[in-house]
Amino acid sequence: MTQDIAKIDAVMMAAPVIPVLIIEDPEMALPLGRALVAGGLPALEVTLRTERALDVIRAMTGIEGAMVGAGTVLDETMLKAAVQAGASFLVSPGASPKLCEAAETSPAPLLPGVATAGEAMTMMERGYRRLKFFPAEPAGGAEYLKALASPLPQVKFCPTGGISLDKAPKYLSLPNVLCVGGSWVAPSDAIAARDWAKVETLAREASQLQR
Numbered sequence: 001m002t003q004d005i006a007k008i009d010a011v012m013m014a015a016p017v018i019p020v021l022i023i024e025d026p027e028m029a030l031p032l033g034r035a036l037v038a039g040g041l042p043a044l045e046v047t048l049r050t051e052r053a054l055d056v057i058r059a060m061t062g063i064e065g066a067m068v069g070a071g072t073v074l075d076e077t078m079l080k081a082a083v084q085a086g087a088s089f090l091v092s093p094g095a096s097p098k099l100c101e102a103a104e105t106s107p108a109p110l111l112p113g114v115a116t117a118g119e120a121m122t123m124m125e126r127g128y129r130r131l132k133f134f135p136a137e138p139a140g141g142a143e144y145l146k147a148l149a150s151p152l153p154q155v156k157f158c159p160t161g162g163i164s165l166d167k168a169p170k171y172l173s174l175p176n177v178l179c180v181g182g183s184w185v186a187p188s189d190a191i192a193a194r195d196w197a198k199v200e201t202l203a204r205e206a207s208q209l210q211r
C-alpha cells in the first residue's frame with residue numbers, strides 16, 4: 001500500500017499539534033512524553049537526530065495514550081530501525097523515491113515532506129494524500145500553503161518548521177491543514193531543567209487551538 005490514509009489520519013487528527021522532539025537523554029523520555037500526553041498532545045514525533053533517539057522511542061511506547069512516531073527518517077535503514085523500536089508513524093523532511101519504496105511495505109505509515117506543488121504532485125502520483133509541508137515558514141508560510149489548496153484539494157498537510165503558538169492558528173484555519181508540527185511545546189531549556197509542568201502547560205495551550 002502506498003499510504004494508509006486511515007492510519008495517518010488517526011495521527012494527524014489526534015490533536016491540532018504534533019510535538020517534534022529532539023531528545024538526547026532517554027531518561028527524559030517518560031516524564032516528557034507523559035507531560036505532553038497529559039497536556040492533550042498524544043501524537044509524539046521523536047526525531048532520529050540524536051544518538052539515543054531509538055531508545056527514546058522504545059521508552060515512549062510504554063506511555064498510556066501516546067502514539068509514538070519517528071521524525072527525520074531519511075532512508076530505509078532509519079525507517080526499519082524506527083519501526084523495530086516501536087514507531088507507529090514515520091515523518092521525513094523530504095520525499096525520495098527510495099524512501100517511499102521502503103515505506104510502501106512498512107506497517108507504519110509515512111508522512112513525507114514536500115515544499116512545492118511539483119513535489120506534492122509527484123507524491124500524489126504515488127498515491128499519497130497526506131503530506132508534511134516543510135520547512136513551512138521559510139518556504140512561504142500559511143499564505144503559500146493556502147495557494148496550494150485550490151489546485152490540489154485532495155491533499156491535506158501538516159505544516160512544520162518555524163511554527164509557534166502565535167503562528168499556528170493561521171495554518172489551522174486553512175482547508176488543507178489537518179494539524180501542525182512544532183518543537184515549541186518541548187523547548188530544550190524546559191527539558192534540561194526537567195520542568196514538566198511547563199511542558200504540560202505548553203501542550204495544553206497547543207491542544208486547545210481551534211482547527
Ligand SMILES: O=C(O)C(=O)C[C@H](O)[C@H](O)COP(=O)(O)O
Binds near residue numbers: 020073092160182
Ligand atoms: O526532520 C524532520 O523530519 C522534521 O520533522 C523537522 C522538523 O519538522 C522541524 O525541525 C521542526 O521545526 P521547528 O518547530 O521549527 O523546530
